[in-house]
Amino acid sequence: MGNVMSDLTTDNQTKPAEADTHLRNVDLNLLTVFDAVMQLQNITRAANMLGMSQPAVSNAVARLKIMFNDDLFVRFGRGIQPTMRARQLFGPIRQALQLVMNELPGAGFDPNVSIREFNVAICSPLDKRLTSHVLNAVENLSTDVSIKLQTIVNDNIEHQLRYQDIEFMISYRKFDRPDFCNEALFNDELVLVAAQKHPRISPYMSDEKYLKEKHAVMMLDRFYSFSSPYYDDPEMHSLIAYQGTDLSSVMEIVSKTDMVALVPRWMAQASAGILNLSVIPLPWMKNSLTCYLSWHESSSKDKGNMWMKSLLSQCILSL
Structure with missing residues (x-):
């Protein structure tokens, strides 16, 4: 022994x-x-x-x-x-x-001497609203720090954020997991759009009429499309007559047919005059969309990432 x-x-x-x-x-x-x-x-x-x-x-x-x-x-x-x-x-x-x-003593991130490139995923249609502001905010720093934005987001995004292939994601969806961080940036109102010549649509739409129309949506991906939660129910899913990859294309199709689509109000108002669309409020449903800035908790240990997070938050909140 x-x-x-x-x-x-x-x-x-x-x-x-x-x-x-x-x-x-x-x-x-x-x-x-x-x-x-x-x-x-x-x-x-x-x-x-x-x-x-x-x-x-x-x-x-x-x-x-x-x-x-x-x-x-x-x-x-x-x-x-x-x-x-x-x-x-x-x-x-x-x-x-x-x-x-x-x-280490004196550890930190100095954007004035860094040549670092940051990668950010920004989901459609938020790219139309925010991309130019983010790019201009970085450009106005007059440093060698750069940023690359992409709109292609899929189920691999969690892996990309965890291993910092992408440092941040800007989306209407957030990560409900303890190892991810989410910061709410602003709220958007969701509205219904339809062609002005649509025979059954009026400013006094009801949920009953809404459920009788054919709908056009962005592709129902859990990250890529903000409209996915609204069509999870089989009854709602049966209303879908068209799925597109870009919300601008969806709205153009709607303007030429008797379909309807859910769209953020800012985008509906920007296109209503050009496409001859009616914009209808949705008082019978939860129609508030929160825009989130999301990242993996491991990024919080990187002072450069936290500097970029602060820059993104500031330039978006200032809109």
């Missing part, structure tokens, strides 16, 4: 030492190179950001490939593209580096 306990004690004492030895054999400076190359997906730009020569960064990438036993980056056009393994590594490595950087 004594020998068995002695063997167990020896094993427990040597395992941490072995792990520590393995970590000491790793050049942790390579991880900052990996982080920069993943962010910029360009060796030259990563070298400039790190204050290193291009050959030095290329050499570091070669060592990283050996360390992780993967190509990590492959040529793509004029730049490079991360492999699946690189994407899997990026989130944990970035979070670990941010935890260390945030504890």
Whole structure:
């Protein structure tokens, strides 16, 4: 029994030492190179950001490939593209580096010297209302900080936010999960639009008449389309006669048919005169839409992300 306990004690004492030895054999400076190359997906730009020569960064990438036993980056056009393994590594490595950087003396984010690019997903039709304001707000900073916006949002958005392929999402939907953060920005009113020549539509519409009309909607994706919750019920879903990928196209179709569509009031008012549409209030239903700024909680450890969150909030709330 004594020998068995002695063997167990020896094993427990040597395992941490072995792990520590393995970590000491790793050049942790390579991880900052990996982080920069993943962010910029360009060796030259990563070298400039790190204050290193291009050959030095290329050499570091070669060592990283050996360390992780993967190509990590492959040529793509004029730049490079991360492999699946690189994407899997990026989130944990970035979070670990941010935890260390945030504890260093003088740690912070200075937009005046940063060349960082932020990626933001903005769901339609909010892109029509907010994109120009966001782009102009960043442009007016007169720095090398840049922002890239995309409107293609699908079920992969949670993964993209978690691993910071995308830092933020602006949408009418929020994430009801403890590891995601949501900030309410403003409320929009939802209205009904129909062609002015529609034979049955009037400003005094009722819910009974509403339920007898054929409806045009954006594609019913749980993130992409704000109208999904209104058509979850089978009875409501049976009213759909047309699904489009863009709300502007939906409204144009409505203007030429006897269909109706749910639309944010600001968009209805902007297009009503051009398309000869009637705008009808919806007093019989919950017609308030909240616009949210959402991000994964891991982003909260990144001071650059929190700076961008503040900028996005300010420029949108100032509209």
